[in-house]
Amino acid sequence: MAKRAEDLSEFAQFASRLADAARAETLPRFRAGARADNKSKAAFDPVTDADREAERALRRLIRESFPAHGVIGEEFGEENAGAEWRWVIDPVDGTRAFCCGAPSWATLIALERKGAPVIGVIDQPFTGERWTGWGGASAHQRGAERRACRVSGARRLAEARVSTTDPRAGGYFTGEEAEAFLRLTHAARLARFSLDAYAYGLLALGEIDLVAEASLKRHDYAALVPVIEGAGGVITGWEGEPLGQDPRGRVLAAASPALHAEAVAFLSR
Amino acid sequence: MAKRAEDLSEFAQFASRLADAARAETLPRFRAGARADNKSKAAFDPVTDADREAERALRRLIRESFPAHGVIGEEFGEENAGAEWRWVIDPVDGTRAFCCGAPSWATLIALERKGAPVIGVIDQPFTGERWTGWGGASAHQRGAERRACRVSGARRLAEARVSTTDPRAGGYFTGEEAEAFLRLTHAARLARFSLDAYAYGLLALGEIDLVAEASLKRHDYAALVPVIEGAGGVITGWEGEPLGQDPRGRVLAAASPALHAEAVAFLSR
Numbered sequence: 071m072a073k074r075a076e077d078l079s080e081f082a083q084f085a086s087r088l089a090d091a092a093r094a095e096t097l098p099r100f101r102a103g104a105r106a107d108n109k110s111k112a113a114f115d116p117v118t119d120a121d122r123e124a125e126r127a128l129r130r131l132i133r134e135s136f137p138a139h140g141v142i143g144e145e146f147g148e149e150n151a152g153a154e155w156r157w158v159i160d161p162v163d164g165t166r167a168f169c170c171g172a173p174s175w176a177t178l179i180a181l182e183r184k185g186a187p188v189i190g191v192i193d194q195p196f197t198g199e200r201w202t203g204w205g206g207a208s209a210h211q212r213g214a215e216r217r218a219c220r221v222s223g224a225r226r227l228a229e230a231r232v233s234t235t236d237p238r239a240g241g242y243f244t245g246e247e248a249e250a251f252l253r254l255t256h257a258a259r260l261a262r263f264s265l266d267a268y269a270y271g272l273l274a275l276g277e278i279d280l281v282a283e284a285s286l287k288r289h290d291y292a293a294l295v296p297v298i299e300g301a302g303g304v305i306t307g308w309e310g311e312p313l314g315q316d317p318r319g320r321v322l323a324a325a326s327p328a329l330h331a332e333a334v335a336f337l338s339r
Numbered sequence: 340m341a342k343r344a345e346d347l348s349e350f351a352q353f354a355s356r357l358a359d360a361a362r363a364e365t366l367p368r369f370r371a372g373a374r375a376d377n378k379s380k381a382a383f384d385p386v387t388d389a390d391r392e393a394e395r396a397l398r399r400l401i402r403e404s405f406p407a408h409g410v411i412g413e414e415f416g417e418e419n420a421g422a423e424w425r426w427v428i429d430p431v432d433g434t435r436a437f438c439c440g441a442p443s444w445a446t447l448i449a450l451e452r453k454g455a456p457v458i459g460v461i462d463q464p465f466t467g468e469r470w471t472g473w474g475g476a477s478a479h480q481r482g483a484e485r486r487a488c489r490v491s492g493a494r495r496l497a498e499a500r501v502s503t504t505d506p507r508a509g510g511y512f513t514g515e516e517a518e519a520f521l522r523l524t525h526a527a528r529l530a531r532f533s534l535d536a537y538a539y540g541l542l543a544l545g546e547i548d549l550v551a552e553a554s555l556k557r558h559d560y561a562a563l564v565p566v567i568e569g570a571g572g573v574i575t576g577w578e579g580e581p582l583g584q585d586p587r588g589r590v591l592a593a594a595s596p597a598l599h600a601e602a603v604a605f606l607s608r
Binding site for chain 1: 370435436438439440441442443465466500502505506507509521524525529530531532533534537541544546547
């Protein structure tokens with residue numbers, strides 16, 4: 071019953087088709103909201119529309135091509151629960167960025183086998199960038215340009231460029247988490263915020279060295295794992311445990327095992 | 340001696356040529372740093388190189404075309420001090436974003452007449468976006484697409500999307516400023532960070548409603564003024580005073596006079 075390794079290539083191509091289908095629903099709605107919003111405040115929500123229509127399109131494609139596969143998405147729950155292969159989709163990760171016209175939101179698509187993510191896609195339609203990870207490697211594509219991803223390998227927090235989407239307490243972070251992350255930014259070389267899933271893409275490209283977040287759900291991080299690991303990075307919970315064990319949804323991604331270990335120690339202080 | 344209004348059109352075209360020239364120096368160095376950095380840490384600084392080479396290229400072009408004009412830039416000081424027309428340039432605004440591979444840095448070009456910015460350009464080479472403001476209007480260009488800019492017109496803080504580059508104390512903000520801005524984010528609809536000059540471009544597009552920053556220098560904000568005002572927005576210091584009077588470099592830009600007034604009152608509490 072087990073799929074052979076080479077079948078992943080077929081699934082990875084299909085994941086790219088899914089990302090294309092999502093683009094067709096999300097991109098026309100991006101930066102189209104404010105004007106319409108002024109006319110009719112209640113009736114128009116471009117993010118929700120983009121989310122729903124993209125998730126519908128993706129589910130339709132998966133049902134047609136792989137009717138036995140499971141699907142779980144942000145908007146419409148789970149189909150075929152218990153299937154060996156499961157698609158985990160988040161059509162618009164970074165709703166707030168989408169609402170602000172900032173191109174850091176992304177479509178996230180993962181394929182899990184028996185609960186482990188084996189393919190991950192991070193797609194940013196406005197910049198035209200797509201990260202794909204599977205089979206121990208990751209690639210970054212933009213138009214005709216394609217290159218293998220490789221993390222920076224930075225080993226020390228003092229030289230690291232660190233990121234989280236929202237550093238404030240009371241959002242994704244508890245007060246304690248916000249304080250720990252703030253201390254971490256002061257020990258690091260520099261900090262950037264509000265990058266959503268795009269930050270993990272930049273980590274895979276060697277441009278950011280550490281990302282720490284909390285309150286992430288499976289559809290927020292499943293797609294990140296093959297991209298980060300395929301680029302040579304490390305991604306776990308804040309205590310170094312495998313993802314999925316922590317009900318607080320705390321995710322820590324780093325450009326080297328040494329930096330990862332330093333951050334685990336730092337955040338647990 | 341005074342230039343006629345129609346001459347501004349010639350200068351605006353020239354400002355676009357300057358932005359093109361800056362792109363040629365900055366874009367090839369963007370996301371090219373990390374790999375080289377691993378080999379030779381001390382010898383390679385793509386941001387400084389991009390900054391310096393772009394500023395050199397711009398100064399050369401200005402000297403050739405308008406030898407009587409003044410120039411002031413981040414790297415090489417002032418030329419022709421006291422000239423009626425002065426170019427104010429910042430080849431890479433958002434150094435930290437540039438270092439992280441995040442496409443929120445921008446080239447900023449302003450033309451001042453007798454100290455007042457009359458043309459402003461915000462150029463983001465990676466996304467291929469350019470905002471140009473002059474003569475009471477602003478436009479956004481991306482490839483062949485061009486549209487007039489118009490702020491959202493949002494009138495209340497409670498519905499506003501607000502932004503600042505770094506919300507932490509001890510960076511651009513004093514402890515007091517950081518606290519005031521944090522309170523403001525909690526009163527607003529949502530907050531995004533780390534967008535640099537790109538945030539003002541999004542404000543001009545109606546996608547962000549309020550931006551507040553501190554520690555900005557003339558070359559950080561001169562180009563923003565014609566873009567924001569040309570889109571129907573308001574841009575002043577935190578107390579509503581004209582820009583340039585506050586040695587703390589506090590800048591407040593808003594999508595409507597009502598929202599601006601509410602933010603002035605809020606930040607002075």
